Amino acid sequence: MILTNLLGVFMQTVLPISVYDKKETEGMMMNMWDQAFINGVIVDEDHTFKGNIYVKDGKIEAVSETQLEGNVKETVDLKGRYVLPGLIDTHVHSRDGGATHKEDFFHSTQAAAAGGITTIFEMPNTNPPISNRENFIKQVENFKSKAHVNFGVWGICLGDLNLGNISELDEAGVIGFKYFWGYAVDRANYQLVYNYEEGMENVIPPADDGEVYEMFNEVAKTGKLIAIHAENSELINHMTKKVKEEGGTGYADALRARPALAEQLTIQTGIGLAKETGARLHILHVSSGESVDIIKLAQESGYPITAETCPHYLFLTDKDFEEKGSMMKVYPLVRHQEDQDRLWKGIEEGVFSLVCSDHAPHTLEEKQRDLWSAPAGMCGVETLVPMMLNEVSEGRLTLHDIVALLSSNPAKLYGIYPQKGCIQVGADADLTVVDLEKEHTIRLDDLHSKSKVSAYDGIQIKGMPVMTIVNGQTVMKDGDIVGGPSGELVTPARD
Numbered sequence: 450m451i452l453t454n455l456l457g458v459f460m461q462t463v464l465p466i467s468v469y470d471k472k473e474t475e476g477m478m479m480n481m482w483d484q485a486f487i488n489g490v491i492v493d494e495d496h497t498f499k500g501n502i503y504v505k506d507g508k509i510e511a512v513s514e515t516q517l518e519g520n521v522k523e524t525v526d527l528k529g530r531y532v533l534p535g536l537i538d539t540h541v542h543s544r545d546g547g548a549t550h551k552e553d554f555f556h557s558t559q560a561a562a563a564g565g566i567t568t569i570f571e572m573p574n575t576n577p578p579i580s581n582r583e584n585f586i587k588q589v590e591n592f593k594s595k596a597h598v599n600f601g602v603w604g605i606c607l608g609d610l611n612l613g614n615i616s617e618l619d620e621a622g623v624i625g626f627k628y629f630w631g632y633a634v635d636r637a638n639y640q641l642v643y644n645y646e647e648g649m650e651n652v653i654p655p656a657d658d659g660e661v662y663e664m665f666n667e668v669a670k671t672g673k674l675i676a677i678h679a680e681n682s683e684l685i686n687h688m689t690k691k692v693k694e695e696g697g698t699g700y701a702d703a704l705r706a707r708p709a710l711a712e713q714l715t716i717q718t719g720i721g722l723a724k725e726t727g728a729r730l731h732i733l734h735v736s737s738g739e740s741v742d743i744i745k746l747a748q749e750s751g752y753p754i755t756a757e758t759c760p761h762y763l764f765l766t767d768k769d770f771e772e773k774g775s776m777m778k779v780y781p782l783v784r785h786q787e788d789q790d791r792l793w794k795g796i797e798e799g800v801f802s803l804v805c806s807d808h809a810p811h812t813l814e815e816k817q818r819d820l821w822s823a824p825a826g827m828c829g830v831e832t833l834v835p836m837m838l839n840e841v842s843e844g845r846l847t848l849h850d851i852v853a854l855l856s857s858n859p860a861k862l863y864g865i866y867p868q869k870g871c872i873q874v875g876a877d878a879d880l881t882v883v884d885l886e887k888e889h890t891i892r893l894d895d896l897h898s899k900s901k902v903s904a905y906d907g908i909q910i911k912g913m914p915v916m917t918i919v920n921g922q923t924v925m926k927d928g929d930i931v932g933g934p935s936g937e938l939v940t941p942a943r944d
């Protein structure tokens with residue numbers, strides 16, 4: 450069983466005890482439910498028990514070990530399968546708008562539903578970026594008709610460019626704030642510039658530490674997370690130039706060009722700024738073992754620092770490059786076996802509150818380019834849960850760990866617990882039903898994303914999500930998408 454580190458989480462109100470028998474008594478009105486999910490084995494962070502879940506208007510109205518009397522419009526027999534609080538992927542790039550030829554929200558949320566995810570948090574580096582209230586509102590409108598699952602929307606930190614918009618983004622309901630540390634910004638459309646070189650025209654250079662300090666201060670006032678892409682661009686630019694001049698073309702060269710040190714330097718600076726400003730710092734997609742040690746030390750000192758890692762760092766190493774090629778190129782890069790081992794230990798120790806996909810599709814044509822020119826990122830939202838469930842079959846994780854890493858911890862961290870992250874009376878009826886015996890082979894062609902790019906083609910899985918239930922509605926059954934988009938915006942609770 451893993452430990453849990455949720456430093457910096459607000460005090461949460463707890464719903465009334467969730468397991469009860471809502472028995473009909475004489476003179477009482479007849480129970481009326483929209484859905485009843487019966488004969489399930491309910492799993493939360495600590496308990497497993499046979500039970501039935503009764504839903505009205507998208508919310509859980511009763512959880513009972515015995516079947517209750519009443520009228521039910523739709524009864525779903527779970528036939529003894531495990532039912533988990535709806536699983537959440539906090540790190541998704543659906544490319545909508547901006548690069549809808551790569552992916553869009555309709556497809557990414559179908560992929561999420563197919564993969565047992567009931568809520569995604571959408572990243573803000575879209576076009577337009579989610580840098581102010583107006584763009585946030587437009588994005589929510591854009592997503593509503595396409596969302597097969599529920600969704601939160603990140604706000605972006607663009608330094609001085611939108612320092613004055615942080616508080617309105619908070620009030621509008623962003624799930625947290627993301628800072629792509631070290632990235633330059635296009636002056637015309639505020640898009641991130643991925644391969645910045647000094648002297649580029651119409652480009653705003655990466656923010657200096659003073660500007661970053663002000664951003665941390667501003668986000669600290671909101672109480673929401675400031676989540677950082679942690680890679681030191683100065684070191685990376687210097688090393689990339691050097692390695693390219695030396696003629697390096699292999700994965701070891703790429704690792705020299707984007708060393709683990711780049712991640713560690715930025716994490717160290719981030720921790721310093723978090724200590725100083727009181728901002729709740731969250732480290733995104735941690736890739737190196739040394740970073741785990743740094744984060745752990747900061748957490749032990751009592752600072753509100755949390756972290757996540759992703760399946761590509763947990764299941765791939767540099768040794769896989771020969772077979773997978775640029776398909777496995779992600780930023781930060783996938784590193785060595787020692788890093789992977791330390792990341793898994795970090796999960797066990799509770800250094801990581803959550804695991805997420807960093808779903809970042811590019812076209813197949815782009816991903817087939819050589820290592821220097823292929824863009825970083827691949828699909829992940831559909832394979833996140835299967836890859837993690839396979840570890841339950843392997844005995845490395847328990848189903849309680851899955852609930853913690855993919856549901857209750859993210860819900861608590863982002864301020865949406867107990868609306869989500871638990872199976873309790875009053876919570877949203879978001880549920881993920883899993884079959885630990887079900888075997889499956891991941892095939893690119895079967896993915897629901899627009900661009901079917903993944904390093905997991907051919908991987909065999911034991912343990913699959915077999916039903917995804919969003920606000921009481923079944924949206925995926927046995928791998929098939931059923932029903933249209935009905936997902937809703939999720940916003941953190943306000944004090």
Ligand code: DOR
Nearest residue numbers: 542779780781809825826
């Ligand atoms: O590999 C990555 N791709 N890492 C990121 O942080 C961004 C992402 C993208 O947007 O393509």
